[in-house]
Amino acid sequence: SQSQPKYKRVLLKLSGEALMGEQEFGIDPKVLDRMALEIGALIGIGVQVGLVIGGGNLFRGAALNAAGMDRVTGDHMGMLATMMNGLAMRDALERSNIRTRVMSAIPMSGIVEHYDRRRALRDLKDGDVVIFCAGTGNPFFTTDSAACLRGIEIDADVVLKATKVDGVYSADPVKDPSAVKYETLTYDEVLDKKLGVMDLTAICLCRDQGMPVRVFNMNKSGALTRIVVGEAEGTLIE
Numbered sequence: 001s002q003s004q005p006k007y008k009r010v011l012l013k014l015s016g017e018a019l020m021g022e023q024e025f026g027i028d029p030k031v032l033d034r035m036a037l038e039i040g041a042l043i044g045i046g047v048q049v050g051l052v053i054g055g056g057n058l059f060r061g062a063a064l065n066a067a068g069m070d071r072v073t074g075d076h077m078g079m080l081a082t083m084m085n086g087l088a089m090r091d092a093l094e095r096s097n098i099r100t101r102v103m104s105a106i107p108m109s110g111i112v113e114h115y116d117r118r119r120a121l122r123d124l125k126d127g128d129v130v131i132f133c134a135g136t137g138n139p140f141f142t143t144d145s146a147a148c149l150r151g152i153e154i155d156a157d158v159v160l161k162a163t164k165v166d167g168v169y170s171a172d173p174v175k176d177p178s179a180v181k182y183e184t185l186t187y188d189e190v191l192d193k194k195l196g197v198m199d200l201t202a203i204c205l206c207r208d209q210g211m212p213v214r215v216f217n218m219n220k221s222g223a224l225t226r227i228v229v230g231e232a233e234g235t236l237i238e
């Protein structure tokens, strides 16, 4: 039987690190192909997919700053890193025959289009994956904030944050075996318990606009599809 999607439009956030696979740096094309397969499954059941990709596999402004670089310059480099990841993701998606549009918050004429919300909405309705690059376009923000911002702007039903673990835990499950996974959390619980799922800017934006966030494990094959058809995966913050 065909699964009937619960969500019509989602904003998926992939961290840059997710693209590294087992590597220490950069992009693993095998990982991209697997992501393309997972995303293609959503398109296949008629779900509209907006994508925000991080840049942490290449550069992070805060890390460059800690090593002595000017923070704003570092953040600019971080945003350019998200652009490279976006191009790589588009390549993988298009090789899987999924029409993909890349839009950047920072104009980069000749390579990608400048972000245009109405254009993005038209493309999403046409069944194209739309990748939003360069974060918010501003230093001192993160791509988590960009994901929440774009998710709200395109009126997504949910922001899906892909991670390496199965959801939000009371402690780091890799280091602490007694850590328990939360099925649901409120935005205020995330803030009060200092759960560090996303930065405060991102969580507060979602809280203020009532945008639900689901944190899930993208390494689990089929998890993304299970979520959009309404199965419990990961942790829901709302």
Ligand code: UDP
Residues within 6 Å of the ligand: 014, 015, 016, 017, 053, 054, 055, 056, 057, 059, 060, 061, 062, 074, 075, 076, 077, 078, 079, 081, 082, 134, 135, 136, 137, 138, 139, 140, 141, 142, 143, 144, 146
């Ligand atoms: N960044 C920025 N403004 C934004 C989004 C990102 O300056 O709106 C920069 C920032 O330096 C950040 C880097 O881009 O460290 C990469 O993004 P992020 O750390 O969010 O990537 P992820 O952790 O998801 O891989």
